[in-house]
Amino acid sequence: MAEPRTIEIEVLRYNPEKDAEPHFQTFKVPFTHDTSVLQGLQHIKDHLDGSLTFRWSCRMAICGSCGKMVNGKPELSCHTFLRDYYPGKVRIEPLNHFPVLRDLVIDQTDFFNQKLPAVKPYLLPKEDKPLSAGTHLQTPKEYHSYYQYSQCINCLLCYAACPQYGLNPKFTGPAALALLHRYNADSRDRGWQERAEVLNSEEGVWGCTLVGYCSEVCPKGVDPAHAINQNKVKSTMDYFGVLKFLMPRGGS
Amino acid sequence: MAKIKTYVRPMQGWWRRNPFFVRYMIREASSVFLAIYAVILLVGLARLTQGEAAWDAWRAALTSFGSLVFHWLALLTVGYHAYTWWKVAPKTAPDLRFAGRPLPELVITAGGWFATLGASALVYIIVRWM
Numbered sequence: 397m398a399e400p401r402t403i404e405i406e407v408l409r410y411n412p413e414k415d416a417e418p419h420f421q422t423f424k425v426p427f428t429h430d431t432s433v434l435q436g437l438q439h440i441k442d443h444l445d446g447s448l449t450f451r452w453s454c455r456m457a458i459c460g461s462c463g464k465m466v467n468g469k470p471e472l473s474c475h476t477f478l479r480d481y482y483p484g485k486v487r488i489e490p491l492n493h494f495p496v497l498r499d500l501v502i503d504q505t506d507f508f509n510q511k512l513p514a515v516k517p518y519l520l521p522k523e524d525k526p527l528s529a530g531t532h533l534q535t536p537k538e539y540h541s542y543y544q545y546s547q548c549i550n551c552l553l554c555y556a557a558c559p560q561y562g563l564n565p566k567f568t569g570p571a572a573l574a575l576l577h578r579y580n581a582d583s584r585d586r587g588w589q590e591r592a593e594v595l596n597s598e599e600g601v602w603g604c605t606l607v608g609y610c611s612e613v614c615p616k617g618v619d620p621a622h623a624i625n626q627n628k629v630k631s632t633m634d635y636f637g638v639l640k641f642l643m644p645r646g647g648s
Numbered sequence: 649m650a651k652i653k654t655y656v657r658p659m660q661g662w663w664r665r666n667p668f669f670v671r672y673m674i675r676e677a678s679s680v681f682l683a684i685y686a687v688i689l690l691v692g693l694a695r696l697t698q699g700e701a702a703w704d705a706w707r708a709a710l711t712s713f714g715s716l717v718f719h720w721l722a723l724l725t726v727g728y729h730a731y732t733w734w735k736v737a738p739k740t741a742p743d744l745r746f747a748g749r750p751l752p753e754l755v756i757t758a759g760g761w762f763a764t765l766g767a768s769a770l771v772y773i774i775v776r777w778m
Binding site: 410412413415417418468469492493495496497503536537540541559562563581605606607608609611612619621622625626628629 | 652653654655656657659662663665666668669672676736738739740741742743748
């Protein structure tokens with residue numbers, strides 16, 4: 397097929413200084429077989445309308461900046477290709493469930509300033525070891541018990557996939573709870589009791605109704621739905637006071 | 649810092665926007681039929697304690713057209729509920745591992761179906777023998 401072809405991209409536009417509410421604007425964009433949706437947006441900004449605003453950085457699905465709704469589905473726009481939508485249109489919106497700052501840019505402060513710090517996403521060892529004591533050793537088995545959760549890049553696609561977060565923004569949400577589990581599941585960590593209040597609350601694991609779409613849309617193969625739902629059992633055991641006897645790394 | 653103006657998009661009709669959410673809502677709604685079916689069974693139990701006439705009346709009521717329609721509908725929706733139940737079982741199961749590797753989701757789902765069919769067969773055999 398002759399290249400480049402031309403595809404129509406509908407972009408949600410919102411200018412907080414002028415618009416009462418957002419509207420769509422359509423652009424005709426040339427593309428080849430390897431043009432990503434992000435490159436389509438960059439073409440618009442460079443050649444058609446310099447005022448179009450969107451976030452991006454690495455272009456290779458690791459920075460987590462360029463998440464957008466692409467035809468209603470949360471996607472990393474660098475990880476999604478225009479060829480797959482041709483000859484149809486592509487409709488690009490900001491990630492669902494977040495307040496829109498401008499065009500495709502969402503306000504991420506709820507996650508980065510509230511939800512993420514609340515789960516203490518760092519190792520809380522029983523006691524600080526001096527450097528001279530060497531590294532914390534871990535077997536491959538211990539490593540694999542949390543590895544997939546450590547792949548989270550905070551792109552927030554799972555929040556855009558979670559209707560419970562959309563309906564109640566107080567819900568701690570998929571990525572933060574998956575990261576909470578990532579540290580609880582780490583053999584070097586002793587912090588589960590410090591994270592218990594967030595985990596056990598109504599806005600913690602109990603805010604999840606297992607829609608399961610978070611795990612579908614994760615571009616890094618993290619399974620937040622599994623992290624959250626296996627912790628409902630742990631939360632119940634904690635409520636009845638038996639968890640500290642069952643956790644091998646116990647109540648320390 | 650000055651208050652930044654943002655636009656919050658409405659959630660109205662959210663579940664109709666994505667087939668994944670439509671299936672989720674059907675899954676959740678199907679539990680209503682399961683609950684009604686359970687209430688009908690409990691009523692039957694209560695009628696049984698009230699003597700033979702009450703029990704026979706309850707059984708006769710089950711053969712009415714409305715009751716048959718409901719029970720067929722309930723069977724269908726509960727069947728779908730069971731399908732979704734085992735489909736999400738890998739998410740609710742603990743971190744199951746075999747030889748150090750996570751158990752594939754399909755194995756957990758298939759295991760659930762084997763247990764369901766096995767239990768159903770067992771109940772059927774017991775009922776037939778009695």
